[in-house]
Structures are given as C-alpha cells and as structure tokens.
Amino acid sequence: MANYVIQHIFVDSGSSMDVLFYKVSQQMELGDILLEPMDTSLYGFVGEVVHPLGQILLPLSLGMEPTKRTKIVCFVVVDMPSAYSLILGRPTLNTFQAVISTCHIKLKFPIGDNVGEIKGDQYMARKCYVEARKSSINEMKVDLPSKENSKNSIRHDDQKGAIPAHVQPAKQLLSIQLVFGEPNKITKIGSQDPILAGQLTIFLQQNVDVFAWTTNDLVGIDPSIEYRSEFPPVKQKKRYFGP
Numbered sequence: 001m002a003n004y005v006i007q008h009i010f011v012d013s014g015s016s017m018d019v020l021f022y023k024v025s026q027q028m029e030l031g032d033i034l035l036e037p038m039d040t041s042l043y044g045f046v047g048e049v050v051h052p053l054g055q056i057l058l059p060l061s062l063g064m065e066p067t068k069r070t071k072i073v074c075f076v077v078v079d080m081p082s083a084y085s086l087i088l089g090r091p092t093l094n095t096f097q098a099v100i101s102t103c104h105i106k107l108k109f110p111i112g113d114n115v116g117e118i119k120g121d122q123y124m125a126r127k128c129y130v131e132a133r134k135s136s137i138n139e140m141k142v143d144l145p146s147k148e149n150s151k152n153s154i155r156h157d158d159q160k161g162a163i164p165a166h167v168q169p170a171k172q173l174l175s176i177q178l179v180f181g182e183p184n185k186i187t188k189i190g191s192q193d194p195i196l197a198g199q200l201t202i203f204l205q206q207n208v209d210v211f212a213w214t215t216n217d218l219v220g221i222d223p224s225i226e227y228r229s230e231f232p233p234v235k236q237k238k239r240y241f242g243p
Contacts (some may be wrong), residue, residue, distance in 0.1 A: 001060045001086075004028055005226045008085045008128055011100055011107060015089030017042065024054060024085045026170035030056065035077060042078065053077045062096055062109060063116035069109060071095050083131035176201045185213055 006024070019042075035054030042050040054077055061070040073092050093100070098109040105120035118208070173188040174197060189200050212218050 002028060002058050006085050008083065008124065010084040010087045010128070011093075012087050012089055013093060014099060015087055016091075017076045017087075018073055018089050018092050019087040020056065020058075020077050021082050021083075021084070021086060022077055022079035025077055030058075038076070040076075042076065050078050050080060053079055059091065062098070062118060063111070064106070067111050067114050069096060069111045069116055083128045134152035141178070176204070178205050178211065185211070187211075190242075 032053075034056050036056065038052055038055050040052070042052060042228045056075050056077055057072055058075055059070055060073040061068055063069055071092075073095065075086065094097070096109040098107050100107045103105075105122055105125065109116045173190060175186050175188050177183060177186050178184040187202075187204065189197055
C-alpha cells in the first residue's frame with residue numbers, strides 16, 4: 001500500500017469501512033493535508049463512538065506477481081491504539097471481489113483468468129488477537145525502512161504486559177430485582193442512562209418467565225413436538241473408548 005508492505009492487517013467482513021490507524025499513517029509520512037473531512041462516526045471500537053480524523057485515497061495491492069492486483073481504496077483514518085495496522089472491510093472485499101476463508105486463513109480474488117491468493121500467518125493472527133483483548137495496550141512502535149527499499153515493511157514490535165486474568169466490564173453495572181419479595185432473583189444491566197435503565201428494568205420484570213433460576217424452571221420441550229410415530233426411537237449402541 002503506497003509503496004509499503006503492511007503487516008498486521010485485520011480482514012473483517014463485518015466492517016462497513018476500511019480503516020487506517022493514524023499511527024501507521026504518520027510513519028508512512030502521508031501527511032494530514034491529504035485527509036478529506038468526513039462527518040460519519042464509527043461504532044464498535046471498545047464500545048464507544050470514534051470520530052475519524054478524515055478519509056484518504058490510497059493505492060492498495062493484493063498478492064504477488066503475476067497475480068498481483070491494485071485498486072484505489074478509500075481509508076477512514078482514526079487516531080486510537082490498535083494491535084493492527086489497518087482493517088480491510090467490505091468495501092475492499094467487494095472492490096477486489098475477494099473471498100476469505102477463516103478455516104484456511106486465506107484470501108482469494110480473481111485477476112483475469114487466474115486467481116490471486118494471500119495466506120495469513122496463524123501465529124501472528126493469534127498474537128494480534130491477544131493484544132487486541134488486553135485491557136490496556138502499550139504504545140506501539142513501528143519500524144519504517146527506507147523508501148528506497150522496494151520491500152518496505154511496517155510491523156509492530158513485541159508489546160510487553162500481562163494479560164488480565166478476567167475481562168472486566170467497561171462501565172459499572174446496576175443490579176436489579178426482577179421479582180419483588182425474592183431478592184435472589186436479580187440480574188445486572190448497564191447504568192449509564194437512567195431513563196433507558198428504567199425502561200429495561202420494567203421490560204425484564206414483565207418477561208421474568210424467560211429466566212431459569214433452578215432446574216425446576218427448565219420445563220423442556222413438549223414430547224408431542226419432537227416425537228414422530230413413523231420413526232420409532234432407537235437405542236444407541238454402547239461405545240467403548242480406549243484409555
């Protein structure tokens with residue numbers, strides 16, 4: 001991308017935008033003057049709204065010769081820490097007519113009569129996932145080789161820090177009692193919006209029958225629904241498992 005080989009790329013078919021993180025943009029020396037303003041906000045980053053710095057058009061190449069394909073992609077630039085360099089969403093996948101396989105960690109796209117292919121690194125994918133799950137991410141360092149090198153590469157250095165043993169809620173939760181007179185029947189909801197919390201409390205109290213507090217509340221499925229007379233029940237044979 002823009003004469004650089006970018007590593008730590010997250011391909012997300014659930015993202016409606018292609019995202020470039022500002023830290024990487026600075027190391028690529030793209031400059032803020034190339035950013036075009038935009039009013040759209042992004043949702044889904046650590047549960048909060050992110051306001052982009054702008055958008056930028058960059059050439060993006062996938063694959064290697066002779067199955068290399070290049071397109072102009074519009075990236076949304078955001079200034080926030082991330083374990084990834086950029087996120088390729090549905091716009092890029094549709095532009096390249098690309099198909100991803102999470103099972104094989106591959107991305108394939110048509111180019112003429114041939115098929116281009118990019119294979120991911122399972123170890124790096126797991127490493128990025130662990131870094132993304134950390135409650136606090138240390139500032140990332142980016143190694144930027146000289147532009148004269150035709151194989152420029154941007155990558156994040158190893159980040160130090162212990163992984164939290166348990167995932168903590170982002171905001172304080174509010175305990176509500178669903179059945180009056182039965183203090184053991186409680187649940188927890190978010191407490192950020194008092195009006196919404198009150199409406200949600202009333203809704204849950206009106207639908208308390210969907211909760212199962214004990215095994216006696218698990219009524220199961222009516223046998224008349226799951227039983228068909230034309231298919232008599234068959235007892236499964238005993239199976240032996242080796243030590």
